[in-house]
Amino acid sequence: MSNSILSVKSLKKRFGGLEAVNVDSFELYEGEITSLIGPNGAGKTTFFDLITRFQSADSGSIFLNEKNVTKLNSYKLARLGMVRTFQLTRVFDRMSVYENMKFAGSSIKNEGFLKSLIQTKTLKQQEDHLNVKIDETLKLLNLIEMKDSYARELSGGQKKLLELGRSLMKNPKILLLDEPLAGVNPKLSEELLEIILNLNSQGINILMVEHNIDAVMKISKRVVVMAEGKIISDGKPDFVRSDQKVIEAYLGSSDD
Amino acid sequence: MNKYFTAFIILVLSFFYIFFSNDSGGGRVFVNLLTFAGIYGLAAIGINVHFGWTGLLNFGHAAFMGIGAYTTVLLIPHSLGREGVVISTGLPLPLAIILGLIASALLGLLLGLPTLRLRGDYLAIVTIAAAEIFRLLVRDFEDLTGGVYGIIQFSDSLQNSRPDFITQFSENYNISSAQLWVGLLTWFSIVFVLIILARLKKSPWGRALRAVREDEDAVRALGKNAVLLKLQSFMLGAAIGGLSGIFLVFNYGTVQASTFVPVLTFYVWAALILGGVGSLGGPALGAVIFWVIIAGTDTISRFLFESPDGQQLAGVRFVIVGLLIMFCMIFKPSGILGDKEELLLDVK
Amino acid sequence: MIEQLGNGLLLGVIIALGSVALSLLYGVTRIVNFAHGEIIAFGAIMTLFFSSSPDSSLLYLDRFSPLGINFIASVLLSTVLCGVFGGLLELLLFRPLRKNNFGNIAVLVVTIGLSIFLRHIYLLFASAKPTSYILELQRRQDYFGIQLTPRNVQVLIVGFIVMVLVGIFLTFTKTGKAMRAVRDSSELANVSGINSDYIILVTWVFSSMLAGFTGIIQGVINNVRWNMGFLILLLIFAGTVLGGIGTSFGAMFGGFIIGILVQLSVGLQFMDGHTEAKNAIALALMIVILLVRPQGIFGSKDRIS
Numbered sequence: 001m002s003n004s005i006l007s008v009k010s011l012k013k014r015f016g017g018l019e020a021v022n023v024d025s026f027e028l029y030e031g032e033i034t035s036l037i038g039p040n041g042a043g044k045t046t047f048f049d050l051i052t053r054f055q056s057a058d059s060g061s062i063f064l065n066e067k068n069v070t071k072l073n074s075y076k077l078a079r080l081g082m083v084r085t086f087q088l089t090r091v092f093d094r095m096s097v098y099e100n101m102k103f104a105g106s107s108i109k110n111e112g113f114l115k116s117l118i119q120t121k122t123l124k125q126q127e128d129h130l131n132v133k134i135d136e137t138l139k140l141l142n143l144i145e146m147k148d149s150y151a152r153e154l155s156g157g158q159k160k161l162l163e164l165g166r167s168l169m170k171n172p173k174i175l176l177l178d179e180p181l182a183g184v185n186p187k188l189s190e191e192l193l194e195i196i197l198n199l200n201s202q203g204i205n206i207l208m209v210e211h212n213i214d215a216v217m218k219i220s221k222r223v224v225v226m227a228e229g230k231i232i233s234d235g236k237p238d239f240v241r242s243d244q245k246v247i248e249a250y251l252g253s254s255d256d
Numbered sequence: 257m258n259k260y261f262t263a264f265i266i267l268v269l270s271f272f273y274i275f276f277s278n279d280s281g282g283g284r285v286f287v288n289l290l291t292f293a294g295i296y297g298l299a300a301i302g303i304n305v306h307f308g309w310t311g312l313l314n315f316g317h318a319a320f321m322g323i324g325a326y327t328t329v330l331l332i333p334h335s336l337g338r339e340g341v342v343i344s345t346g347l348p349l350p351l352a353i354i355l356g357l358i359a360s361a362l363l364g365l366l367l368g369l370p371t372l373r374l375r376g377d378y379l380a381i382v383t384i385a386a387a388e389i390f391r392l393l394v395r396d397f398e399d400l401t402g403g404v405y406g407i408i409q410f411s412d413s414l415q416n417s418r419p420d421f422i423t424q425f426s427e428n429y430n431i432s433s434a435q436l437w438v439g440l441l442t443w444f445s446i447v448f449v450l451i452i453l454a455r456l457k458k459s460p461w462g463r464a465l466r467a468v469r470e471d472e473d474a475v476r477a478l479g480k481n482a483v484l485l486k487l488q489s490f491m492l493g494a495a496i497g498g499l500s501g502i503f504l505v506f507n508y509g510t511v512q513a514s515t516f517v518p519v520l521t522f523y524v525w526a527a528l529i530l531g532g533v534g535s536l537g538g539p540a541l542g543a544v545i546f547w548v549i550i551a552g553t554d555t556i557s558r559f560l561f562e563s564p565d566g567q568q569l570a571g572v573r574f575v576i577v578g579l580l581i582m583f584c585m586i587f588k589p590s591g592i593l594g595d596k597e598e599l600l601l602d603v604k
Numbered sequence: 605m606i607e608q609l610g611n612g613l614l615l616g617v618i619i620a621l622g623s624v625a626l627s628l629l630y631g632v633t634r635i636v637n638f639a640h641g642e643i644i645a646f647g648a649i650m651t652l653f654f655s656s657s658p659d660s661s662l663l664y665l666d667r668f669s670p671l672g673i674n675f676i677a678s679v680l681l682s683t684v685l686c687g688v689f690g691g692l693l694e695l696l697l698f699r700p701l702r703k704n705n706f707g708n709i710a711v712l713v714v715t716i717g718l719s720i721f722l723r724h725i726y727l728l729f730a731s732a733k734p735t736s737y738i739l740e741l742q743r744r745q746d747y748f749g750i751q752l753t754p755r756n757v758q759v760l761i762v763g764f765i766v767m768v769l770v771g772i773f774l775t776f777t778k779t780g781k782a783m784r785a786v787r788d789s790s791e792l793a794n795v796s797g798i799n800s801d802y803i804i805l806v807t808w809v810f811s812s813m814l815a816g817f818t819g820i821i822q823g824v825i826n827n828v829r830w831n832m833g834f835l836i837l838l839l840i841f842a843g844t845v846l847g848g849i850g851t852s853f854g855a856m857f858g859g860f861i862i863g864i865l866v867q868l869s870v871g872l873q874f875m876d877g878h879t880e881a882k883n884a885i886a887l888a889l890m891i892v893i894l895l896v897r898p899q900g901i902f903g904s905k906d907r908i909s
């Protein structure tokens with residue numbers, strides 16, 4: 001078994017009386033595509049929010065490459081290479097697709113106030129240099145025709161793609177995708193799965209929440225199942241598929 | 257191009273209105289109006305950086321304007337308060353102005369630090385409160401600020417630099433030369449500030465601000481420090497506000513507790529929304545139109561009340577200001593020069 | 605300092621009531637209503653309009669003469685009018701904005717415009733000078749060491765009763781429960797079949813009646829003035845932030861603390877000769893709270909960012 005790059009210990013989050021997340025232990029292993037599945041309201045998105053620090057856990061700890069990041073700011077975590085997308089897509093509506101991508105790719109240094117005021121040659125060169133990667137990524141995602149449209153003019157599925165493209169501009173080490181296939185048509189879904197596999201083979205670790213079970217089973221090396229905040233099953237797709245607990249959770253007979 | 261044409265027509269009509277409604281001393285009224293418009297336009301440019309570029313709600317601009325003005329004026333030769341204590345030494349004016357701008361930016365930092373981490377409406381509450389705190393402190397700490405008696409006799413620092421030809425020109429056309437000088441400097445500053453802002457707007461920093469305005473969470477997810485960006489934007493806009501405050505007191509020649517009252521902020525907001533939130537030159541244009549409207553409201557006052565007193569004049573003005581803010585925000589949030597595509601309606 | 609405690613309690617009641625009203629409206633509609641202060645002033649001014657005797661030399665309205673109705677009746681009438689006013693605002697202004705997908709920030713700017721508009725309408729047509737209701741003058745007496753007039757005591761008691769009633773309304777009635785449900789999650793409430801348009805309308809009416817009543821109390825304790833809503837609004841913000849935005853109980857509690865604190869600070873040594881600055885202290889306190897505990901005493905963290 002390969003190295004653990006993300007490790008979570010006894011992570012808990014309550015909303016009033018509701019225990020949204022209660023995960024004893026979770027590890028993400030290097031090189032794998034891991035899928036997180038579970039019925040609606042299982043706590044998957046909340047779990048994402050917790051490990052990316054968009055919400056604070058009530059208790060528990062998170063380690064990224066052995067570094068304790070439990071209290072780190074979300075943006076710093078992203079700088080360490082863990083980049084997420086959102087279930088409810090978040091694009092910069094009144095910026096063009098191109099600008100969305102460019103903002104994502106632009107270096108933090110160049111976004112400094114003084115640097116932006118002085119605008120050295122290197123800054124301009126570095127900014128121009130981004131265009132190559134932007135074009136490449138937009139082509140990959142079939143968005144190149146929309147390059148100059150406002151992001152809010154995209155369809156729901158296209159926004160999902162743009163969000164993925166934006167994340168790719170960050171050269172992430174870990175990519176957390178919250179329902180990347182939701183609202184994407186079947187043909188494009190196929191292509192997207194290819195892309196995800198391809199990214200993985202380039203060394204990007206992927207953790208993905210997805211309701212499309214067929215797709216999940218097809219590309220994941222490992223599947224983790226959540227229900228009512230807890231991880232109830234974890235293993236190879238075939239193992240999970242036949243796990244009695246999982247079947248019960250999906251059939252909704254879990255209320256004892 | 258259409259909107260620029262509209263803007264042009266409005267401007268021309270405004271100027272005609274001014275000349276024909278003042279049979280005596282049209283030039284004087286004209287300079288007075290343009291100077292005030294420039295000052296408020298500059299202030300509105302500051303709020304535009306906050307609201308138009310970054311989505312920050314600043315309802316306490318009077319405090320930023322005020323702190324810049326008081327800092328500058330207190331650092332140059334002036335007389336103070338009821339007794340008229342004369343302080344005849346001081347810093348050179350440019351240095352005092354720079355320190356004034358820094359003071360405004362620091363107030364922005366002070367107010368921004370606790371609130372910019374939070375949801376947007378907290379900033380609105382805190383800034384409006386800050387303006388009220390500022391008013392109360394200025395009134396109460398008379399030793400420092402002169403309170404209601406204020407600070408006087410500081411104008412020489414600026415007026416000494418007035419070129420002779422301006423004095424000459426003013427005399428020929430029966431205009432106040434001091435005001436003309438302040439007005440010219442104000443509009444020069446506007447051009448200067450706009451050149452810098454235009455540069456910033458298309459820089460990576462400006463783009464990052466727009467991203468923050470659109471969706472902070474997404475900004476964070478991409479590893480960018482949204483709070484820092486907001487803080488920088490807030491300080492920049494505050495400093496621009498400070499500069500306009502400095503011009504305002506030089507235009508009056510005095511500064512008292514009643515100069516920077518919280519409602520001043522809403523004049524500026526009205527100018528901004530009229531001109532076009534988010535556009536570069538919109539706020540300045542909005543301010544010109546706004547002052548023409550204000551001149552017009554005084555006619556309304558005279559129609560409503562036989563001989564309106566100061567309170568009634570101010571009342572009518574602010575009724576119009578309130579209506580302007582509401583109606584423009586509802587029916588034409590992009591203002592006259594704003595970009596339709598940049599409508600601010602659905603900002604969360 | 606103790607002599608200020610009576611004043612503190614009185615200001616506390618005003619701010620607490622105003623805070624509950626603001627907080628309720630915010631909770632249900634997500635609107636930070638900057639015109640809240642003007643609804644408060646509306647209640648006070650209307651009461652003045654109804655209750656002053658027609659032949660009084662009270663020229664607070666140079667257009668309309670007062671009606672000279674019985675004071676209690678005026679209070680009730682004005683409170684109801686405030687409710688109508690709030691309801692109309694929702695129906696004619698805020699509902700259409702909501703249906704047109706105006707974001708919170710745009711609506712906030714609209715409430716600012718509304719507040720400036722209303723406040724200066726009052727300046728033009730109502731009491732530009734501080735004016736009192738025609739009620740007999742009373743001396744302060746000693747109640748357990750606290751100096752209050754008998755009427756002050758009545759006001760305090762009525763204020764407490766109203767707060768308890770609001771609490772009962774929110775906890776036990778069907779409408780009150782629905783309001784809290786919408787406040788806690790508008791999506792949830794939609795799913796569970798609560799008609800949120802109706803609930804929002806009720807909230808506007810209810811919150812405005814409460815605000816108007818707050819203004820009347822303020823008028824009884826101090827006086828009536830066109831801009832009375834503005835300063836009290838800032839203190840109400842301070843109270844709400846201290847208690848925690850979106851919590852009714854927190855708002856009451858925070859409001860009381862702020863009221864007492866403002867008045868007690870008058871007795872502080874360094875405040876000598878700086879009476880105006882007492883309000884500045886409360887507002888500065890609010891900023892400090894936001895720095896150290898932005899969710900307030902009773903608020904939850906999820907509401908603030």
Ligand SMILES: Nc1ncnc2c1ncn2[C@@H]1O[C@H](COP(=O)(O)OP(=O)(O)OP(=O)(O)O)[C@@H](O)[C@H]1O
Nearest residue numbers: 015020038039040041042043044045046047087906
């Ligand atoms: N901010 C919140 N306040 C209160 N409850 C919340 C909040 N966010 C999530 N919840 C609740 O926590 C539970 C888990 O929600 P979460 O969004 O994590 O589910 P999910 O597994 O992502 O579901 P889905 O597959 O439908 O996206 C749900 O019951 C939800 O109602």
Ligand SMILES: [Mg+2]
Nearest residue numbers: 044045046087
């Ligand atoms: Mg989810």
